[in-house]
Amino acid sequence: MSDYPLLNAFLTMMWFFLWIMWFMLLFRVVADIFSDDTLGGWGKAGWTVFVCVLPYLGVIVYLIARGRSMGERAMRQAQARDMAFRAYVRDAAAETPTGSTRGTNKADELAKLAGLHDHGHISDAEYEKAKAKVLAG
DSSP: OOSSOHHHHHHHHHHHHHHHHHHHHHHHHHHHHHHOSSSOHHHHHHHHHHHHHSHHHHHHHHHHHHHHHHHHHHHHHHHHHHHHHHHHHHHHHHBOTTSOBOOOOHHHHHHHHHHHHHTTSSOHHHHHHHHHHHHHO
């Protein structure tokens, strides 16, 4: 006969996984505090102290107060990383083995600029400057 019943093993595993999830959530909140550009230094310090001194309450209050913007920031960061990766792949694919770039069509470059402008990734002034550069050169 066993001294450790199956239900106790199940409960031990459940508590272990909840403990791991808690640390993942805590680290995610702390990372979000420091990656938020809209939060000032005192705000970051206040949230960090709150989360460190009263971790359970601090994390719950942070998720209630800033949970929506936390997801929006994560989405913007993911989109920025995706755009940077796509630009890198486009640039790498445009290079020939000797290092020179293939001739690109002005219309293609203007279409890329228009797409960036339409999605709000570049301002009107940046768009006009880049468009003039493409047309001039």
